[in-house]
Amino acid sequence: MTAVTIDRVEKRFGAVRAVAGVTLEIREGEFFTLLGPSGCGKTTLLRTVAGFADLDGGEIRFGKRRIDTLPPHRRNTGMVFQNYAIFPNLTVAGNVAYGLKARSTPAAATAERVAAALRLVHLEGYDGRWPHQLSGGQLQRVAIARALVIEPEVLLLDEPLSNLDAKLRVEMRGEIRELQQKLGITALYVTHDQEEALAISDRIAVMRGGALEQVGPPAEIYARPATPFVAEFMGTTNLMAGKVAEVLGGRIRIAARGIAVEAQAQGHAVGAAVIASLRPETLRLLRSGEAPPSGWARIEATVARVELLGALTRVELRAAGGTPLKLAMLDLPPEAVAPGKAVALAYDPARVAVFAAP
Amino acid sequence: MTLLKPRSSFPLAVAAIAFLFLGLFLLYPVFTIFKAGFLDPAGNFTLVNYVQILSRSFYQASLGNSLEIGALATLTTTALGVPLAFCLARLPVPGKALILVLAALPLVLPSFVGAYALVLMFGRAGVVTRFLRDLGIPFGSIYGTPGLVAVYTVTLYPYVVLPTLAAFKAVDVSIEEAGQNLGASRWRVFRTVILPVVIPSVLSGALLVFMETLENFGVPFVLAEDKPILAVEAYKLFVGEVSANPASAGVLALVLVLCTTTALLIQRHYLARRRYATGARAAPPELRASRPWRILATLYSWGLVLAALVPFFGVLAISFLEYRGPVLQGNLSLGNFADLMHRSTRPLENTVLLATAAAIGAAALGVPIGYVLTRFRSGIAHVLDVVAMMPFAVAGTVLGIGLVISYNSGWVILTGGPIIMVLAYMVRKLPFNVRASSAILHQLDPSLEEASINLGVSPARTFFKLTVPLMLGGIVGGMVLTWVTVASELSSTVILYSGPWATMTVVMFEALEGTGAGIAAAAAAVLILATAVPLLLVYRLLRRYELAVM
Numbered sequence A: 001m002t003a004v005t006i007d008r009v010e011k012r013f014g015a016v017r018a019v020a021g022v023t024l025e026i027r028e029g030e031f032f033t034l035l036g037p038s039g040c041g042k043t044t045l046l047r048t049v050a051g052f053a054d055l056d057g058g059e060i061r062f063g064k065r066r067i068d069t070l071p072p073h074r075r076n077t078g079m080v081f082q083n084y085a086i087f088p089n090l091t092v093a094g095n096v097a098y099g100l101k102a103r104s105t106p107a108a109a110t111a112e113r114v115a116a117a118l119r120l121v122h123l124e125g126y127d128g129r130w131p132h133q134l135s136g137g138q139l140q141r142v143a144i145a146r147a148l149v150i151e152p153e154v155l156l157l158d159e160p161l162s163n164l165d166a167k168l169r170v171e172m173r174g175e176i177r178e179l180q181q182k183l184g185i186t187a188l189y190v191t192h193d194q195e196e197a198l199a200i201s202d203r204i205a206v207m208r209g210g211a212l213e214q215v216g217p218p219a220e221i222y223a224r225p226a227t228p229f230v231a232e233f234m235g236t237t238n239l240m241a242g243k244v245a246e247v248l249g250g251r252i253r254i255a256a257r258g259i260a261v262e263a264q265a266q267g268h269a270v271g272a273a274v275i276a277s278l279r280p281e282t283l284r285l286l287r288s289g290e291a292p293p294s295g296w297a298r299i300e301a302t303v304a305r306v307e308l309l310g311a312l313t314r315v316e317l318r319a320a321g322g323t324p325l326k327l328a329m330l331d332l333p334p335e336a337v338a339p340g341k342a343v344a345l346a347y348d349p350a351r352v353a354v355f356a357a358p
Numbered sequence B: 001m002t003l004l005k006p007r008s009s010f011p012l013a014v015a016a017i018a019f020l021f022l023g024l025f026l027l028y029p030v031f032t033i034f035k036a037g038f039l040d041p042a043g044n045f046t047l048v049n050y051v052q053i054l055s056r057s058f059y060q061a062s063l064g065n066s067l068e069i070g071a072l073a074t075l076t077t078t079a080l081g082v083p084l085a086f087c088l089a090r091l092p093v094p095g096k097a098l099i100l101v102l103a104a105l106p107l108v109l110p111s112f113v114g115a116y117a118l119v120l121m122f123g124r125a126g127v128v129t130r131f132l133r134d135l136g137i138p139f140g141s142i143y144g145t146p147g148l149v150a151v152y153t154v155t156l157y158p159y160v161v162l163p164t165l166a167a168f169k170a171v172d173v174s175i176e177e178a179g180q181n182l183g184a185s186r187w188r189v190f191r192t193v194i195l196p197v198v199i200p201s202v203l204s205g206a207l208l209v210f211m212e213t214l215e216n217f218g219v220p221f222v223l224a225e226d227k228p229i230l231a232v233e234a235y236k237l238f239v240g241e242v243s244a245n246p247a248s249a250g251v252l253a254l255v256l257v258l259c260t261t262t263a264l265l266i267q268r269h270y271l272a273r274r275r276y277a278t279g280a281r282a283a284p285p286e287l288r289a290s291r292p293w294r295i296l297a298t299l300y301s302w303g304l305v306l307a308a309l310v311p312f313f314g315v316l317a318i319s320f321l322e323y324r325g326p327v328l329q330g331n332l333s334l335g336n337f338a339d340l341m342h343r344s345t346r347p348l349e350n351t352v353l354l355a356t357a358a359a360i361g362a363a364a365l366g367v368p369i370g371y372v373l374t375r376f377r378s379g380i381a382h383v384l385d386v387v388a389m390m391p392f393a394v395a396g397t398v399l400g401i402g403l404v405i406s407y408n409s410g411w412v413i414l415t416g417g418p419i420i421m422v423l424a425y426m427v428r429k430l431p432f433n434v435r436a437s438s439a440i441l442h443q444l445d446p447s448l449e450e451a452s453i454n455l456g457v458s459p460a461r462t463f464f465k466l467t468v469p470l471m472l473g474g475i476v477g478g479m480v481l482t483w484v485t486v487a488s489e490l491s492s493t494v495i496l497y498s499g500p501w502a503t504m505t506v507v508m509f510e511a512l513e514g515t516g517a518g519i520a521a522a523a524a525a526v527l528i529l530a531t532a533v534p535l536l537l538v539y540r541l542l543r544r545y546e547l548a549v550m
Helices: A042-050 A092-102 A107-120 A136-149 A166-183 A194-200 A218-223 A228-233 B010-037 B048-054 B057-090 B096-108 B111-122 B127-135 B145-170 B173-181 B186-215 B218-223 B230-239 B246-274 B291-319 B335-343 B346-375 B379-393 B396-407 B419-443 B446-454 B459-487 B504-513 B517-537 B539-545
Strands: A004-013 A016-026 A031-035 A057-062 A077-080 A154-158 A186-191 A203-208 A211-216 A238-248 A251-256 A259-264 A273-278 A284-286 A297-308 A312-319 A324-330 A342-347 A353-356 B321-324 B327-332
Touching: A004 A042, A016 A042, A016 A057, A016 A211, A031 A042, A031 A166, A031 A194, A042 A077, A042 A154, A042 A186, A077 A136, A077 B446, A092 A107, A092 A136, A107 A136, A136 A154, A136 A166, A166 A194, A186 A194, A194 A218, A203 A218, A203 A228, A211 A218, A211 A228, A228 A238, A228 A273, A228 A353, A238 A259, A238 A324, A251 A273, A259 A273, A259 A297, A284 A324, A297 A324, B010 B246, B010 B346, B010 B379, B010 B396, B010 B419, B010 B459, B048 B057, B048 B246, B057 B096, B057 B145, B057 B186, B057 B230, B057 B246, B057 B291, B096 B145, B096 B291, B096 B459, B096 B517, B111 B127, B111 B145, B111 B218, B111 B291, B111 B504, B111 B517, B145 B186, B145 B218, B145 B291, B173 B186, B186 B230, B186 B246, B186 B396, B218 B230, B218 B504, B230 B246, B230 B396, B246 B379, B246 B396, B291 B321, B291 B517, B321 B335, B321 B517, B335 B517, B346 B379, B346 B419, B346 B459, B346 B504, B346 B517, B379 B419, B396 B419, B419 B459, B446 B459, B459 B517, B504 B517
Parallel strands: A031 A186, A031 A203, A077 A154, A154 A186
Antiparallel strands: A004 A016, A004 A057, A203 A211, A238 A251, A238 A273, A251 A259, A273 A353, A284 A342, A297 A312, A297 A342, A312 A324, B321 B327
16 A cells, blocks of 8 residues: 655646646545546646656655656556557466566466456456457456556556446446455546546546646535536536625625525625536425425526436526526426426525636 | 657667668768769869769750659559559459559569560560561560650559558548538549548659659669660769769769659658548448449459569560570570579579568668657657658669768778678668558557556567567568568669679679570569569568558
8 A cells, every 4th residue: 555645746748738736645545536628637647657758847756755766667556558458469367467477476476366366357267368359348357457466556547447338337437446445555547537536536636737626535526616617527517607795694695697596605705706506406396385495595497498317307497587507306307397387496505616706 | 649758768779779870871871972972083172073964964864864754654653553543442343352462563573674574575676576576567666765664654553552542441431421411423522522632642652653763773774775864874973884983973873862852851741741631430332333334443453453564474474485595486495594593593592691681680670760760759759760761862873882982991891792782771671661660550559568568567678578579470571571672672782792792683684784685584583483472471461561661
């Protein structure tokens, strides 16, 4: 188990700052995810840890040991590549044994450890198979076994699931998380899929333009985004720009394009320009005549469109002033919810995130 | 994603070796030859040589002829090659796989043999000429421009066909469908979408044809007769009928290098930016063609590839006929081969030995350079890229003369031995080896190497343990192609060989001037078989190379 310190790391490609002075502490045994849209610098940051990208500034340490001065083959990281990078000229066992041979592990120990690693990823009996005989999911398992068998200090995963189909992706991410927990290994994971990041991580760093936007546990990142960018990137949300109309203790009232939004927030003065974020699933549909729970706020709106997704139903609405609102609910909508119908909604102001407008 | 390894000394080492090698055996000799052009017999700087040579209408004509013949050959190869490429890419022509093999063959068969075959068949005393004459049909002369253009056309048209075929196949069918869907007719789509996408490839192939004609020595030597041609005149000035004249040869060499360099620069800088990537997932389907069109396409495709091989089949056939002195008899005989082998088997052994040494040497040098070019995007890689392509711009004759002037005295004397020949071949074949290996590497995902390094194997060991084995099929294919082209090399061989190290091409070259037409035919036949057999044996390995040649 190793803690990883990324200290003011800088990486430029020409004039572009791919990683712009990032500082991060990844704890021992933590599953840490770098999340962001393509081009945000997450893969580059991972590659600086692996040693495939030179630093233009800063340091990287494993524990107290500085490693960014080491060549990549001396860093003892286990990397799982996006396209698996399974050596096509070696069998499954040959692939898994590759790193052990590089470390001059005795043959008997190598055989034992290869077998154990294959057992770990549920590939017993596949030793002699060739890569071209395996499915995508199996290749993925070989890649993981190959990275784990060398007992790396840190496991690096570069979008390892992006080449798998949706069902397998969900299955494999569960397995990767389980393995990481079982071995207690520190893992640095890169993805652009926010659902994957939420499902698998102890902590997430959301990146944008080479810099960190927010670092925190999944629940915090989702529910209390630090910026409108994070709010939108982590899932569908209603962003509403407006001005603070009133401050009442821990609560503020925001006047936004024809509707008033209430939020539990501190530090916003009357008249300040702000953006409020309200997740669709925090909006609740009130049955006719039903009163909102105490402390909740209420919005009147008209149904514009209903989209049935099976377990989930998405409803698009127009509030006063034409402000579009998105609402998500489990299960099927009541019959009263049809395009053109007027409905009443309620939400808990504590679930509204408020940011100072840029 | 490129592989950037911190503080790896591997690319530096490769670059250092490459620069040293090319510096010693390409740049320095070429520099010496240019310098010779600026020196008077006493060793002082002078422009007299330039004034003398360039003011003579004979040498002005040699430049004009070279350019004119090059331009004509470029036009004919393009005019014949583009329709063939289209037929092979899009029309139902039977036996396409075989046509492709046959169409690629002229690239590796010695063009000099093609020229010689033409003389044996259609020359003044040629088989066909005499046959026609006996029938009372007059036959024009094939010497001079018509013969040269004809030989260049049949030996160089694959340079246009192969990249154009690839370009036609790379046009995604959805682009065509989109055009038609928007209301354009088939012909309009072809004219407005497909052709513009294909033209850069056509032009790059055509420029290659142009360069090859400029630097070719054997074909004009056989066929030009009194017509002065730059590459031949440089050779004649250097060898000298009365006395050798390296200074004047240096002047013509500079002119030749300037022409080829210009063509190369146009190819690299103008066309490189005009390649359209269309990202075809699969080759576009064959077009539905009416019966007459199908027949026409079939006749055209088969007709062209077979006609282009006629000189080679012809020389094979002639080699089995009996010669008495220069006079051809009608009967079959193995006498030519007996005469050839009776004289000495040494040239054949030399050819095999030198070509093998050159193939190994060029691969040993070219593969690491290709690797560094493809995998490292540093400043050194860019410089290396340019330097490694420079042999392209230096005609074999020029390189040969430069090597002789540089290494026939002083500290290192290489002239007269086999080493200087192998070095010249390695220099000349380096660009091909570099391009071929970087073409294979482009198909190898760099993350494989990263995975190996990540697992604890150093970059240099990863290259030898993982990359080389993965590239092996391709490397062997490249070596075979190098082998066959070296075996039929004439332009630098003819300057660098010494008595005991004569090769098969030299035997043919010498037989041309004497009376050994039969021996020359047998030598040509041996050479054709020696190059065609290994090619066909490793054909599967080679398929991916046809395009790397470009």
